[in-house]
Amino acid sequence: MIARFEELDWQSTPLGDLTLRRRNEPAVGHEIYEVKLGDEYLMSSLFTVAEEALATLGLDATSGSGLNVLVGGLGLGYTAVAALRDERAGILTVGALTVIDRLAAVIRWHERRLLPVSTELVDDPRTALVCDDFFAVMRMPPPTDAMGYDAILLDVDHSPRHQLDPSHGALYSADGMRSLDRHLVDGGVFALWSDDPPDAAYMAVLRGVFDDAEAHVIDFANAVTGGTSSNTVYVARSRRRGPLT
């Protein structure tokens, strides 16, 4: 008999108590994985459509192949693996994938191959998992020898207004977006997942800093409610055309 509920890991972290659990979900009739941080649900393997769309929509806005891509927020790994799988005319879009996560425990789950896409993620020679604070990295100028990222795909906070940690808030301001833009190649793409509907104030920030900013509403079937749920994926392209400063 399979247990209905299993706690796979529990860690005290700077962001609150982190729990990974696996349980049977009667609404879908199979096992799902869930991550809780403090009292909030951070991620469930039941809902991955928009996490994957973050990668595919962000990469659709780039051109070429062999791209250098950064993912902020590893979680269950769906955004990262969707980026690794992305192809153009049968050629893999991504040449190198760096994934930054602040919580060492999350990286260890994948290294221990605990999650459904862990093996695909960690066995791919293009993947580098880095334990760091994405927001601190974006505040710093890129190292002088850095190539720059063709795309930065971010899914850490619930939305630009609802953050996991107050230290994240500044990134979503115009100055924060300009700091992030320094890490992109000319014409590189920034994409962001959000649990909230498109936010006019944040779109104005994006349009002030980037070109072609768009908010995509991603609808998906919610087997638990029997209805449709929605997330938002913002996609914006760097307007810098000159050398990095």
Ligand SMILES: C[S@@+](CC[C@H](N)C(=O)[O-])C[C@H]1O[C@@H](n2cnc3c(N)ncnc32)[C@H](O)[C@@H]1O
């Ligand atoms: C919602 S999950 C990401 C889900 C992911 N898109 C997926 O497909 O599974 C958010 C992740 O951000 C990480 N995180 C939280 N604060 C962070 C920070 N300051 N820098 C980098 N990662 C952070 C959490 O540990 C968590 O793994």
